[in-house]
Amino acid sequence: MGVDYLVCDHCGDTFPDCGEWYVCKCGRDFDSCGAEYLEKYGEDPEGNYSLAACDYCSGELVDDDTLLTYLLEKYNLNKDDVIKEYKENLK
Numbered sequence: 262m263g264v265d266y267l268v269c270d271h272c273g274d275t276f277p278d279c280g281e282w283y284v285c286k287c288g289r290d291f292d293s294c295g296a297e298y299l300e301k302y303g304e305d306p307e308g309n310y311s312l313a314a315c316d317y318c319s320g321e322l323v324d325d326d327t328l329l330t331y332l333l334e335k336y337n338l339n340k341d342d343v344i345k346e347y348k349e350n351l352k
Contacts, residue, residue: 264277264278264279265277265278266278267282267290267292268290269290269291269292269294270289270290270291270315270317270324271289271291271294271295271315271316272292272294274292276292281293282295283295283296283298283299283311283312284310284311284312285298285310285311285312285314285315285317285318286305286309286310286312286313286314286318287314287315287317287318289315289317289318291312291315295311295312295315298312298314298315298316299311299312301316302314302315302319
């Protein structure tokens with residue numbers, strides 16, 4: 262049996278999966294940051310995950326991927342075009 266290392270979706274720290282850590286029903290993993298969410302939102306009542314919610318799935322915080330998707334859609338852009346423009350502006 263090996264140890265896997267995860268990345269906290271809140272602070273970005275890495276942590277081993279053999280210690281205390283938390284997973285939200287939305288699928289995000291948290292190290293000690295999860296204790297704050299456990300106190301704030303409680304445990305998942307269905308028992309599938311340790312957290313009933315976190316600030317991301319409750320809408321209080323927005324992650325970078327969600328913001329990027331929003332901006333691409335708002336300005337009718339796609340990833341390939343943005344990459345092409347970015348590379349052209351590096352020159």
